[in-house]
Amino acid sequence: RQEIEVEIEWVRKQAQELANGLLPFAITPTMCALVADRLHIEREFEQAVSAQQVLDKKFEQIAREISNPAYWDEFDVALNAETRQRLLSKLETTIKQTAQPPQVDQDEIMLRVSEKDRQSMLGWIDKSATEVPTQFCRMIQRLDHLEKKRKQFDRNIALTPSDEALKPLVETLYEQGRQLGALEITNQDLLTEMERLEHNIEQLENERKRIRHHLDEHASHNRRIHLAIKSQQALEAYTEKLRGEKLGLLAGTIVRRFNHLCRKEDLISGARIDPNSYKITLLRREQTFAREQLSAGEKQLLATAIIWALREISNAPFPVILDTPLGRLDSDHRLSMLDYFPQASHQVILLATDTEIGPELEQRLEPALTRVYDLNELSQPPRLVMLKPANGRVLQPLLINESASTYETEQS
Known part of the structure; x- marks a missing residue:
């Protein structure tokens, strides 16, 4: 103060x-x-x-x-x-x-x-x-x-209380101090007993480890079997997950390629592929869209989109052969298909009539063409002649028509 x-x-x-x-x-x-x-x-x-x-x-x-x-x-x-x-x-x-x-x-x-x-x-x-x-x-x-x-x-x-008021508190404090001393003695005895028990626990733990090591040696074979089963299960789960991811990627690619060919970005908004049956379900605005609602030309475009997506996702160089590819398509869809043909694969064979691909469309495809064959009706059937080349090992068949002209049989 x-x-x-x-x-x-x-x-x-x-x-x-x-x-x-x-x-x-x-x-x-x-x-x-x-x-x-x-x-x-x-x-x-x-x-x-x-x-x-x-x-x-x-x-x-x-x-x-x-x-x-x-x-x-x-x-x-x-x-x-x-x-x-x-x-x-x-x-x-x-x-x-x-x-x-x-x-x-x-x-x-x-x-x-x-x-x-x-x-x-x-x-x-x-x-x-x-x-x-x-x-x-x-x-x-x-x-x-x-x-x-x-x-x-x-x-x-x-x-601050007076001395008379503090006297009972002092006596209580003294008594609690005495009790504290007794408790400290008891605590020391308990610590000694705890050390003895810890020593026993350590010995028992060593014995447990020895027994556990013995059991592990006998269980080694079972453990290898268990690990093999778990590895197989993990591979199956990974395969299932990878299949789902690939199917999801394939479905998205089908939708994108189909809308590109149809030139209608919202004709279908999505697709689902069943991982077991591989059945394709079309979606429009998150609702199931029946394939029967597609026109004949749109169904053909869907099939083309599936082939295009499979080749794109698999990245496999397989050839593509299309028979009458433009027969069911209108003029707009035909133009979309013309953009698709050069990208379909590294080797594409189109079996088209002259009404499908006329001179104008053929000229548009000219940069991507390697061979063009015109198949006309013959008055007489051609005859097959087998020619033996100089190496003596490969036979090259030739078709000869009534005018003695040969038809090339090379594949492009």
Whole structure:
């Protein structure tokens, strides 16, 4: 409590010193601002007056130089006395305008303090507006805190019981200390017993490990069988998962290729492939879409899309043979199929009639064609002639028609 009293007295002394100093100025900020403005105005006025006095002295020297006719000899200019006087008056007016003091009445110059005192007064005004209020508030807050702390200390002292009231508590504390000693002895006995039991447990654990090792040696064969079964199950699960992923990828590719061929992006929105039967179910807007609702041309496009998707997903270079590929398709779908043919496989055979692929469509396919064969009706059946090549090992059959022309039998 004595320390609190000493600190309270010190804080009060500091606050009193602050109140005797700049604190009164802190409560009149407007007046201080006016005084600061006045000090700045008088400083500017004094600086301008001093500058004017210096210029007046310098101008007297300048006037003597300019009034001397020898000053103008180096300029090769002949000026009479009147012109020099006018020039001198103009220079005087210009120079005085540059050092014109502020428009202040002499009666308003009231303070008339030195520059040192002015700096001190401006410092006091600035300090009273910034540091002093903050410092004083901190002192008051610290003083309030110390007062509350002293009151709490006094309340705690008032609540301290007398010796008569503490006597039963002391006796109870002594009894509990005695009981604690007895419990510590019991605890030591229990620790000794626990060490003995831990030693027995360690021996039993070693025995258990020995028996376990013996059992592991006998169970090695069973474990290998179990691992083989688990490996087989894992492979089956992986195969099933991989099949599902491939089927999902195939279904998405079928939908994309079919919509591309149909030139209708929303004809079917999805497809599901049964992993057991591989049955394909079409979807439109998340609803089952029966394949019977497709036209004959759309069914052909679906079959083409399935072949296209299978080749794309499997990445297998198998040849594709299409019989009458455009027979059931309208003009728009035929154009889609023409875009598909060059991408169907590395080797594509089209068995088309001249009504399906005419000269115009054939010209469009020209960049992708390797061989074109025209099959016309013969008046007489051709006869088969077997030719033996020079190597003597491979027989090349040729068909000869009635005009003795041969038909090429190469495959493209």
